[in-house]
Amino acid sequence: MRRQMYAKPMTTARKSLYVCLIAGATVASQAAEYRVAVDPDVGAARVEIRLAEGESSDLFSMPAWAPGDYRIVNFGRHVRDVKFWQGADEIPLKDGRANGVNAWRASRPGDKVTYTVLAQPPGIFSENLRITATEVFWNGPAVFGWLEGHAKEAHSVRVETAPVGGVFVCPLSGVLDAKSSERTFTAKDYDSLVDSPVVFGTTISTRTFIVSGKEHVLAAFRRPASLSLTDFETTCRAIVTEAQSLIGELPYARYVFFLDVGGPGGGLEHADSARLAIPPGVRSTGVAGFLAHEFFHAFNVKRIRPKPLGPFDYTRPAITSTLWWMEGVTDYYAELLTYRAGLIDQEEFLANLGYAVDYAMNSPAAETVSAAESSRRVWEANNSSGFGGLSYYDEGKAIGFCLDLAIRWKTGGVRSLDDVVRTLYAETSGGKPGFGDGRIRDVCVQVGGSELAGMYDACVERPGPLPIRDALAAHGLFFDGRGIQRSPNASADALRLLSQFLTR
Ligand SMILES: [Zn+2]
Structure with missing residues (x-):
């Protein structure tokens, strides 16, 4: 385990600009070459996208x-x-900002585009582009656009880390050119490029650990000194090991926890x-x-997913x-x-599930909005948590619990939601397409039997209280209006099912 495996020599002279290159890679005849210069003083990045010789495009999009x-x-x-270019000649834009705020069309095709990206506010879930004198972090969609017709190509990314220097971390493996201070890594296409955040700087702490032969990197930045990475390794290792045990494999070559x-x-x-985002000084537990x-x-979202969640249409x-x-x-x-x-005990586990059931039983929104509608129409709410006031996080957590108990009940404890997850994973991982509408329901029925169809519809497709009472009773549990309780007169069969559910 090497604590600073990405460490590189510090540059002696501070430059006002440093450069990132995204160069044509494995499909050299088709790939584009990008060039980015970030200015910490101004707080902006200059990006250049150059297509391979003979290639051209007239549409650039973010x-x-x-x-x-x-x-x-x-x-x-x-x-x-x-700006669009053909060689050294600038090509005028056709209609100014074509296709709204995210796309620009040239009056004729060119082989190069240049643009400036401003450091920008964080989103709900992540920083976008943050530039300081000591650290740079970016989330791909905030920085990288694409030229029409070239998003499927492979890219190799070369990042000049000076003058910030220090440690460089990206999920894609990198190679350092010590002379130029340029870091090169490869993305197989635009989806992979924008799905691979980058952080580099002089105030970053890293620690690595191995599970099933795969390297896992903890990269703490912004205020890393307040965190114990030894402590975080213990918890992250336990979680990774448990997930590997559930699914049977780890689906990546290397994984990075970016701890902001x-x-x-x-x-x-x-x-x-x-x-x-990690609170300063917090313990990993x-x-x-x-x-x-x-x-x-x-596993779930990046591999197990419906068709619209990858490959993506960013428009x-x-x-x-x-x-x-x-x-x-x-x-x-x-x-x-x-x-x-x-990492948590039995009582905390049941209490946490009780909070979700409480939400599904008592939330006014659950009376009028189904989990499916909350999901489908979230874009109308534009809140990334659910339409109509119904959180698909809390509602969905309770539904997962309900379906799990129902499958265990209907199969006498032989099958569980784990089997549904593993089936969906087998169908969608390894580069296979996402599933179509109705596939989760089909697999629940396949695993849990025909009675799961009605249970699924009541949980997912229709508004109303969660139909969990009988499945809880079958496990010697009940919902008392606020949380999950153990039934004092549970049958032997119920106690056996509960014991299986709580076995770890
Ligand atoms: Zn999430």
Whole structure:
């Protein structure tokens, strides 16, 4: 384990600009080459996209939204000075800002585009572009646009880290050119490029650990001194190990926990990393559920997903009725993983599930809005948590619990929601397409039997209280109006099912 495996020599002279290159890679005849210069004094980045020889495009776009944050942001709002070029000749824009705030069209195709990205406010879940004298962090959609017709190409990314220098971390493996201080890494396409955050600077602490032969990096920045990475390794290792045990594999070559200590917002998942806002000085057990939630997204959302959630169309809302599963069931598994890993005890586990059931039973919004509608229409609310006042996080967590108990009950404890998750994972991981509408329901029925169909519809498709009473009773539990309680006169069968559910 090397604490500073990305350390590089410090530059001696402070330069006012430093440069990032995104160069043509494995498909050299088709790939574009980007060049970015970031100015810490001004707080902006200059970006250049150069297409391969003979290639051209007349449309440059920035994303309207960032995957994981289900609302329109319009990252083009923070872009200035878009210019098209053919060689050294500037090409006039055709209609100014074509296609709204996120797209620019040239009067004829060119082989290069240049633009400026301003450092910008954080989103709900992540910093976007933060530039200080000692640290730079970016979330891909805030910085990188694409040229029409070239988003599917491979990119190799070269980052000049001077003058900030220090440690460089990105989920994509990098190679350092010591002479130029340039860091090169490869993204297989635009989706991968914008899904790979970068942080570098002189105030970053890192620690690595291995699970199942895969390297996991803890990268703490902004206020890293207040955190014990030894402590965080213990908790993250336990969560990763438990998830590996559930699914049977870890779906990435390398994973990064970006720990933004004292940073704004919550967490944002990526395929091979997550950015998490961590309160300064906190113990890892105090944020174990949060760590588990973002980490489990590497399976659920980044691999298990409906078709609109990858490959992405960044120009319009990705409408799906399954965000209750993507976020709420992820929250349910965050609870399960932290419990199974021994990070919370039985009483805390049941109490936390009780809070979710309380929400699903007593929330006024649950009377009028279904989990499916809350998911599908979240873009109208533009709040990234659910339409009609119904949180698909809390409602979905309760639904996950309800479906899990129902499957265990109907199969005599032989099957569980774990089997649904593993089936969906097998169908969608490894680069396979996302699932279509109705697939989660089909797999629940396949795993739990025909009675799961009605249960699923009542949980997901229709508003109203969660139909969990009988499934709880089958496990010797009941909902007392506020939380989950153990029934004093549970049958032997019920106690056996409860024991199986609580086994870790
Ligand atoms: Zn989430």
